[in-house]
Amino acid sequence: MIMKNLNVGLLGCGFMGRTHSNAHRRVSNFFDLELKPVLKAICDVNEEKAKAFANQWGYESIETDYRKLIERKDIDLIDICLPNNVHAEVAIAAAKAGKMIICEKPLAMNGKEAEKIVNAVEKAGVPNLISFNYRRFPAITLAKKLIDDGRLGRIFHYRAKFLQDWTISKSLPQGGDSLWRLDAKVAGSGVTGDLLAHCIDTAIWLNGNIEEVCAMTEIFVKERKHLITGKVEKVEIDDASLFLARFSNGSIATFEATRYARGHKALYTFEINGEEASIAWDLHDSHRLQYFDHRDESIVRGWRSIHVTDGDHPYMKHWWVPGLTIGYEHSFIHQLADFLEGISKGKPTRPTFKEGLITQYICDAVLNSAQTGKWVKVKKVK
Numbered sequence: 138m139i140m141k142n143l144n145v146g147l148l149g150c151g152f153m154g155r156t157h158s159n160a161h162r163r164v165s166n167f168f169d170l171e172l173k174p175v176l177k178a179i180c181d182v183n184e185e186k187a188k189a190f191a192n193q194w195g196y197e198s199i200e201t202d203y204r205k206l207i208e209r210k211d212i213d214l215i216d217i218c219l220p221n222n223v224h225a226e227v228a229i230a231a232a233k234a235g236k237m238i239i240c241e242k243p244l245a246m247n248g249k250e251a252e253k254i255v256n257a258v259e260k261a262g263v264p265n266l267i268s269f270n271y272r273r274f275p276a277i278t279l280a281k282k283l284i285d286d287g288r289l290g291r292i293f294h295y296r297a298k299f300l301q302d303w304t305i306s307k308s309l310p311q312g313g314d315s316l317w318r319l320d321a322k323v324a325g326s327g328v329t330g331d332l333l334a335h336c337i338d339t340a341i342w343l344n345g346n347i348e349e350v351c352a353m354t355e356i357f358v359k360e361r362k363h364l365i366t367g368k369v370e371k372v373e374i375d376d377a378s379l380f381l382a383r384f385s386n387g388s389i390a391t392f393e394a395t396r397y398a399r400g401h402k403a404l405y406t407f408e409i410n411g412e413e414a415s416i417a418w419d420l421h422d423s424h425r426l427q428y429f430d431h432r433d434e435s436i437v438r439g440w441r442s443i444h445v446t447d448g449d450h451p452y453m454k455h456w457w458v459p460g461l462t463i464g465y466e467h468s469f470i471h472q473l474a475d476f477l478e479g480i481s482k483g484k485p486t487r488p489t490f491k492e493g494l495i496t497q498y499i500c501d502a503v504l505n506s507a508q509t510g511k512w513v514k515v516k517k518v519k
């Protein structure tokens with residue numbers, strides 16, 4: 138296949154900047170695509186960081202102002218790996234300039250802001266993808282296939298958890314470059330937008346729309362020193378967030394996320410129980426899908442652990458030989474491969490920003506319910 142270059146301008150030299158840069162560099166080595174990403178420019182407010190990053194990853198140039206990057210005629214794709222409070226202004230400017238856009242999750246600080254982003258990309262007609270990368274873990278993609286094939290039958294229960302333990306210390310400050318996730322003015326919310334957003338996106342993909350939610354949140358450490366102001370300030374993000382949900386298909390759910398589950402670093406798990414079969418997945422064992430099928434002969438019936446590494450499993454034919462595993466970073470390569478293929482075929486790749494807006498509305502409903510103590514209906518995306 139003849140390859141055409143696609144010039145990438147990536148914003149943010151942090152954690153996600155690395156996962157996305159790695160995907161841009163490797164995708165053409167493993168997937169047969171018409172478009173080949175070229176690392177044209179890296180942009181970060183911190184110039185030193187941008188220079189070091191450009192050097193390490195092979196970017197051709199650096200920028201420190203996102204407006205300059207977006208103005209550049211030699212950039213085709215804007216890849217936003219920035220803190221949540223700047224997603225909207227950058228994405229809207231990129232759409233107005235006619236650029237293709239990938240944006241990290243959550244799409245924005247709240248539903249209102251996310252609507253503006255969706256309007257901007259729809260008006261501009263530019264390809265857009267929100268980076269809910271868990272959809273592209275082969276085991277989760279396989280779960281989607283099993284559900285869509287009807288193997289689980291009618292679904293009764295959805296159960297998701299995302300547990301961490303890194304903010305338990307009272308002496309941990311908030312804000313600034315390293316701890317913006319604890320500052321509501323930059324993050325929008327706490328674990329709801331950060332961790333639950335992933336659980337919600339996977340859930341709506343696998344099990345359809347969520348109609349209503351009933352939530353509770355907690356802030357365990359009420360005040361922390363702010364790294365920018367130097368003052369002790371009120372903590373306004375949710376440290377823990379739990380909610381009950383009803384799906385449109387009649388199934389019911391529990392979701393839980395916290396940064397106070399001692400011993401857990403990133404335990405994302407979900408289980409789905411259907412009339413005929415159940416499935417379960419665990420990020421710490423990410424290449425396995427647990428599957429129980431009640432239709433099996435009773436004497437051998439039991440949970441089976443599917444090692445999702447065979448050539449006919451989603452994405453796996455692009456990697457090594459059956460039995461060999463891949464990891465976290467590959468989910469970003471897969472979503473990029475799908476996005477590039479979508480551009481070549483002129484088709485949107487899911488999840489689009491519009492689906493990011495659905496998750497944003499659910500997060501808004503969760504926070505609203507936690508505040509009012511009532512069930513809240515989820516706003517519908519038009």
Ligand SMILES: NC(=O)c1ccc[n+]([C@@H]2O[C@H](COP(=O)([O-])OP(=O)(O)OC[C@H]3O[C@@H](n4cnc5c(N)ncnc54)[C@H](O)[C@@H]3O)[C@@H](O)[C@H]2O)c1
Nearest residue numbers: 149150151152153154181182183218219220221241242243
């Ligand atoms: N998909 C996932 O699993 C996943 C995981 C982690 C983070 N995220 C999301 O990715 C985004 C970035 O998170 P991160 O962990 O990479 O953050 P990070 O703090 O590691 O990196 C952010 C970078 O952005 C730079 N920056 C901040 N404001 C800027 C601006 N206005 N212009 C240019 N550069 C600016 C900072 O200097 C920093 O280098 C967030 O939206 C987060 O929610 C997604």
